[in-house]
Amino acid sequence: MTLTELRYIVSLAHERHFGRAAEACSVSQPTLSIAVKKLEEELGVILFERTRFEVAITPIGRRIVERARGVLNDMEDIKNIARQARDPCDGLLRIGAIYTIGPYLFPRLVPALHQLAPHMPLIIEENYTARLRERLLQGELDAVLVCLPFEESGVVTLPLYDEPFVVMLPAGHPWVHLDAIATADLASQTVLLLGAGHCFRDQVVALCPHCSEPPATESGLQRTVEASSLETIRYMVASGLGITVLPGTAVAGHYASAFTAIRPFQSPPLRRVGLAWRVSFPRPQVIDVLREAVRRCALDCVSYLR
Numbered sequence: 001m002t003l004t005e006l007r008y009i010v011s012l013a014h015e016r017h018f019g020r021a022a023e024a025c026s027v028s029q030p031t032l033s034i035a036v037k038k039l040e041e042e043l044g045v046i047l048f049e050r051t052r053f054e055v056a057i058t059p060i061g062r063r064i065v066e067r068a069r070g071v072l073n074d075m076e077d078i079k080n081i082a083r084q085a086r087d088p089c090d091g092l093l094r095i096g097a098i099y100t101i102g103p104y105l106f107p108r109l110v111p112a113l114h115q116l117a118p119h120m121p122l123i124i125e126e127n128y129t130a131r132l133r134e135r136l137l138q139g140e141l142d143a144v145l146v147c148l149p150f151e152e153s154g155v156v157t158l159p160l161y162d163e164p165f166v167v168m169l170p171a172g173h174p175w176v177h178l179d180a181i182a183t184a185d186l187a188s189q190t191v192l193l194l195g196a197g198h199c200f201r202d203q204v205v206a207l208c209p210h211c212s213e214p215p216a217t218e219s220g221l222q223r224t225v226e227a228s229s230l231e232t233i234r235y236m237v238a239s240g241l242g243i244t245v246l247p248g249t250a251v252a253g254h255y256a257s258a259f260t261a262i263r264p265f266q267s268p269p270l271r272r273v274g275l276a277w278r279v280s281f282p283r284p285q286v287i288d289v290l291r292e293a294v295r296r297c298a299l300d301c302v303s304y305l306r
Helices: 003-015 018-025 029-043 059-086 102-116 129-137 183-188 199-207 230-238 284-296
Strands: 048-050 055-057 093-098 122-127 143-148 155-170 190-194 223-227 243-247 260-264 270-278
Touching: 003 018, 003 029, 003 048, 003 059, 018 029, 055 059, 093 102, 093 129, 102 122, 102 284, 122 129, 129 143, 129 270, 143 155, 143 199, 143 284, 155 199, 155 230, 155 284, 190 199, 190 230, 199 243, 223 230, 230 243, 230 260, 270 284
Parallel strands: 093 122, 093 143, 190 223, 190 243
Antiparallel strands: 048 055, 143 270, 155 243, 155 260, 155 270
8 A cells, every 4th residue: 555546546536527537637547547457456345436427435445535635744844844844834835715805915915925925836726615625624625715714623713803894885875875784684685695505695694684585575675696706795785786795805996886776784793704724733833823924914904904
């Protein structure tokens, strides 16, 4: 059994296809297939069920692949520990963020990080919270920027800042003349929401449960329209379709428009943004650098936490 064979079965379990797994491992398909078969013979068990159309992992295969993934993560940690002895900020950092944080924080965070750690290139991923959680636990990401609470065994979190929600209106909306909006009044409007899977959608629905309910009648005022991104929602608000709720960082420098207006809530609801990483992450100094870089972003609308 070799580390190379372990990489092959982890890749095959992920891709469920010999050709794609071989490509991901930068080897030929016969090479990967022979290696997997050899490992199965050595272990005396079948790891994968092969058909003409797909590759399915067996129950024992799933257990072995999980252990193999842990071994590979441990091997990578050993390399990182050695690199840490030289310079913890010298080397690749894989960082993820949810869709409603990344586009608005990364434009400031990347330059700040480059100043603090010029020899730490970044692999950046934006995704849903559930997917980031999975990739963090599997060792495919080093740290993630998410909304708290974010509870997971073997994961540490650090609160970074509290961010208020605001209301975006079409320029001709009657509420433009108000200084602030009451959360209860959202129920009377057509509210544009992100689609299922976005945690920000869940936060808005918690703020106004009626926002996710269909109208009682075809002529009912309350309607909900869903979109895949805050940018798409912005365009629909500008067209006059309805109103929406945004995180504060999604406004500054991004939403100046003659067709929209921003108003605060009377009692602004907040979301807490934090950093999460595995307990076993061997470069704790990098977390300190990330925290300092976020503070250097100087986001005007947020309240930084100690």
